[in-house]
Amino acid sequence: MEILLFAGFATVAAVSGLLVVIQRQAVYSALYLVITMGALAGLYILLEGHFIWIIQIIVYAGAIMVLFLFVIMLLDLRREEVMWARRDRGQILLAAILSLVLLAQMVLALGRSYLPAAKAPAALAEGFGTTQTVGRLLFTDYLFPFEVTSVILLVAMVGAMVLAKKQFK
């Protein structure tokens, strides 16, 4: 059952991820990205991460993608006429090389975990992935990264305001 669900979610995520890139209409790309986010959320459920699952839906599908759509609609982009433009050849080459490097890394990392020397994953602790556990970890073991992240977000927010409103008196 679990492997079937995993295969389903993973296929949807991969296929719609690909469609994000090859769509010629920007709004369609954004919609496929929403589907990808939803499929990733499904994978989080399979990993028992209930809190992360719903946060993925709220933050990515519910907020960030709505903003993306908002901007795309304001820009009023035309449909791309051609799939590959000649002037993009450099970019395509660079992207292909980087993708191959990433693929090699993933194969290495995953392959190592299947080697006989690798230790079996530890059993899940009681309450793994629930809001209580995630909250406790965030405010104890990971307090410093958590606070640093919030400061970075604050800086970004202030920066955006300063850039948007140039004539401060």
Next chain:
Amino acid sequence: MLETLVVIFVKIAVVMGALLLAVAYMTWLERKVIADLQVRIGPDRVGPFGLLQPIADGIKLILKEDLIPGHVDRVVYLLAPSLAIIPALIAFAVIPFGDTTTLFGLLGAPVPLRITDIDVGVLFVFGVSSLGVYGIVLAGWASNNKYSLLGGLRSSAQMISYELAMGLSVVGVILLAGSLSLVDIVRAQEGAAWLLGIIPIPNWFAFSQPLGLALFFTCALAETNRAPFDLPEAETELVAGFHTEYSSMKFAMFFMAEYAHMITASAMATTLFLGGWLGPVGPSPVWFLGKVFVLLFVFIWVRATLPRFRYDQLMQFGWKRLLPLGFLNLAYSALLVWWWG
């Protein structure tokens, strides 16, 4: 195994049926109540008190010509109405509408009156209902019409702005209840509290979180695109806003989505602040439905009373009034928890 499946399907069918019936009769209620508030009679031709009016309207909408304008983006145009209504219906999967029942002794074991209970119930409802904005935004974009597009843009900006204040307004309840599960939140409101030490009042979060309830309800008005925040379909400026190009049943689906969102918001306010299904005597679903009905009445009452905001006022109100009040409520709730710990 089979029995559990049957129970689940029966519950889903009952909730869906009741919800869609309630949506249909909300249109009747709204017209009747607004007519009363404006000293008119309202629909009274079809059936006694006009009670068959929603059915007549439904037949009319289905039989109308289904027009698809030539300049629209067909796929997204056809997808948008369903994207608007599905999230509003899914949210009901976690809302508890009663305690447990044996159906007057017909069933062997008591069955809990909810489709399911998950440990992140509050977040689930927020997450799913925030997806409802896609229907409106995409309808605005796919219609390829400047009024529709403006309606869609207004809607997305409005929903994102008010979602923040709405999220903040329920943090107090979550702090006091110590859980994100809607069933646990209702159970935390059991029993009685004492006003000034002598007068018994229900132990509802509405009494310990009055500001939270006010904020939640105000944001719910904005999230459901209801007056006075119905800017996405402001007819004096935008013809009919995002659904200008929609006709027949596709228009009706946007209409139903708005009412379904209202019912979801009322059910959430009932669960979070008004003790959900809890009541002194009688069957629990009756109490739940009664409280939801009162809130729906307030929705209609507000529409008949308040004029529409201007767009900049709407944004100012959301970011400069509601959001700071939300933080205030959060600080107050934290103090409350610290005091009684």
